[in-house]
Amino acid sequence: MTTQVSTRLVRLLNMVPYFKANPRVTRDEAAAALGVTRKQLDADLEQLWLCGLPGYGPGDLIDFDFTGDTIEVTFAAGVDHPLRLTSTEATGVLVALRALLDVPGMVDPQAARSAIAKIESVDPAEPESASATAVREATRTGRALELEYHSASHDTVSSRTVDPIRVVLISDRSYLEAWCRSAEGVRLFRFDRIVSARVLDEPSRPPAPAVAAGPDTALFDADPALPSATLLIDRSAGWMFDYYPLRVLTELADGACEAAMTYASQEWMARFVLGFGSAVRVLHPPELADRVRQTAAAAVLAYEDE
Known part of the structure; x- marks a missing residue:
C-alpha cells in the first residue's frame, strides 16, 4: 500500500509541471502521457484541487481551467518544476520508456531514446537480462x-x-x-x-x-479508492499469483510471502480468504482479520447445528 501511495504522490507532484508545459492538453492526451486511465486522471485532478499553500482557501489551492475537454493550470501554488529522480525512480522510468518503445505509435522513438540516454548518463541502470533483450x-x-x-x-x-x-x-x-x-x-x-x-x-x-x-489487463487494474488487504500467503499457495491480482510486498525465507490485494466488499474478501484454509491469513487491516474469524466461527456453528 505504501508503494502505491508513493507512486501516486510522485505522479501528482509531476502533473502540475506537465500541464504547465502543455497548456490546453486534452484529457485523453494527458492520460496517455501520464500513463493512467481517464478515470484515474479525473481522480488525480480532484485530489490536486485540495492541495496548495497554507490557508487553503481561494487563491491558495492549485486550480485548473477546463474548456471543453482541455485542461490548463491557472494557479500552480509553486509546484511548477518536476521532481528530481531518485535512483529507484530513474530505473522505473527507464523500464517504462523501454516498454513504450516496443509499442508502435505510443511515443516518438527518437525522443524516447534521447530520454533514455540522458537518464542512463546520469544514473546508469542495470542492463536488461539477455532473455529480456531477446x-x-x-x-x-x-x-x-x-x-x-x-x-x-x-x-x-x-x-x-x-x-x-x-x-x-x-x-x-x-x-x-x-x-x-x-x-x-x-x-x-x-x-x-x-x-x-x-x-x-x-x-x-x-x-x-x-x-x-x-x-487484457483488467485483472491487474486496481482502483486506488478501494481498500487493500495485506495477506500472508503460504508457499503451497504460490499459484495464486497467476490467477489473482496480488502484489508481492515481502518474500520470506520459508517461501511464504506477504502480498497486497484490493477488494470492494469485506464480506467477499473474508470468504475469499477462507477458501484457501490455512494457506492464506490476513495481516491487515485488523477489522478484516476479525471478519474472517467471525465468518469461520459462524460456519463451524452452522455445521454443528446440522
Whole structure:
C-alpha cells in the first residue's frame, strides 16, 4: 500500500509541471502521457484541487481551467518544476520508456531514446537480462520465440514456443503478451520469470483476433479508492499469483510471502480468504482479520447445528 501511495504522490507532484508545459492538453492526451486511465486522471485532478499553500482557501489551492475537454493550470501554488529522480525512480522510468518503445505509435522513438540516454548518463541502470533483450528483439522484428518459463502455479520450468504480440507494462512489471502454441491461447509472460529466450528463424504468426483484441489487463487494474488487504500467503499457495491480482510486498525465507490485494466488499474478501484454509491469513487491516474469524466461527456453528 505504501508503494502505491508513493507512486501516486510522485505522479501528482509531476502533473502540475506537465500541464504547465502543455497548456490546453486534452484529457485523453494527458492520460496517455501520464500513463493512467481517464478515470484515474479525473481522480488525480480532484485530489490536486485540495492541495496548495497554507490557508487553503481561494487563491491558495492549485486550480485548473477546463474548456471543453482541455485542461490548463491557472494557479500552480509553486509546484511548477518536476521532481528530481531518485535512483529507484530513474530505473522505473527507464523500464517504462523501454516498454513504450516496443509499442508502435505510443511515443516518438527518437525522443524516447534521447530520454533514455540522458537518464542512463546520469544514473546508469542495470542492463536488461539477455532473455529480456531477446523478447524485445523478437517483438520488434516479428519473430517467434522459444521460452524457458518458470510457472509460479506449479513451481516448474517449462519450454514453450510463442508468437509475440506486444510488450505491456503492468504495475511496474514488464510482460510479454504472446500466443502460446502449446496452450493454443494468449498468455502473459512476466519478464522476471523468463529463464531464457531464443529468437527463432521463423515469423511470429499470432491469430488476427488475438492481435486485434488488445491486451487484457483488467485483472491487474486496481482502483486506488478501494481498500487493500495485506495477506500472508503460504508457499503451497504460490499459484495464486497467476490467477489473482496480488502484489508481492515481502518474500520470506520459508517461501511464504506477504502480498497486497484490493477488494470492494469485506464480506467477499473474508470468504475469499477462507477458501484457501490455512494457506492464506490476513495481516491487515485488523477489522478484516476479525471478519474472517467471525465468518469461520459462524460456519463451524452452522455445521454443528446440522
